[in-house]
Amino acid sequence: MFYRTTIRDHIRIPPVLFGEPVLDALLKMIKEKYAGFISKELGVVVDVVKVNNNKEGIIIPGDGAAYYETDFEILNFKPEMHEVLMGRIRDIAEFGIFLNFGAMEGMVHISQAMDDYVQYNAKEKVVVGKETKRTLKVGDDCKAKVIAISFKDIANPKLGLTMRQKGLGKLDWSDEDLKKKAPKAEGKEASKKPAAKGESK
Numbered sequence: 001m002f003y004r005t006t007i008r009d010h011i012r013i014p015p016v017l018f019g020e021p022v023l024d025a026l027l028k029m030i031k032e033k034y035a036g037f038i039s040k041e042l043g044v045v046v047d048v049v050k051v052n053n054n055k056e057g058i059i060i061p062g063d064g065a066a067y068y069e070t071d072f073e074i075l076n077f078k079p080e081m082h083e084v085l086m087g088r089i090r091d092i093a094e095f096g097i098f099l100n101f102g103a104m105e106g107m108v109h110i111s112q113a114m115d116d117y118v119q120y121n122a123k124e125k126v127v128v129g130k131e132t133k134r135t136l137k138v139g140d141d142c143k144a145k146v147i148a149i150s151f152k153d154i155a156n157p158k159l160g161l162t163m164r165q166k167g168l169g170k171l172d173w174s175d176e177d178l179k180k181k182a183p184k185a186e187g188k189e190a191s192k193k194p195a196a197k198g199e200s201k
Helices: 022-034 171-181
Strands: 002-013 043-052 066-077 084-092 096-100 105-109 118-121 126-129 135-137 141-150 158-162
Touching (some): 002 022, 002 043, 022 043, 022 066, 105 141
Parallel strands (some): 105 158
Antiparallel strands (some): 002 066, 043 066, 084 096, 084 141, 096 105, 126 135, 141 158
16 A cells, blocks of 8 residues: 655755755655665555654764754555555566556466466466456556565565455456356347237237
């Protein structure tokens, strides 16, 4: 899920930026420090949205730079367990499907690709359902549910996903399921009214 989070930090402004407006210099240094930053608490920092600063900077002897205690807002993506995410298939391997969500990437194990026995075509990089004949290929837009989150390797967080449940998987599948459930209008008006007295048959 995407969040707007307020953070307070001491931001260092080097002397080379002293000629710029303070807020511009702060924004530049905050982005340099936080853009793409990953942690278990914040997830992935996508961008710095807004800088709020009303305090004077402090110059530390022997450094020469100015330090500002600054409040600023970031846009961060932090996945949650059982959250449903929209993504695009970036790659398919024999063991799983890699979905890209923009800020992060997750993997659907091949056994969780759909509610069907699946076969993987390595030549065309396509997953095919044995009974449903549904296919998954690179570039397909899909919905997947988060079933595992790991920040053990901070530089490379991992998401485990499933697409086996109803409403998940390739976006086209939802439309197909709705069409199957829609009642058929044809042939429904088969009941005949009995002829009234005096009517010729």
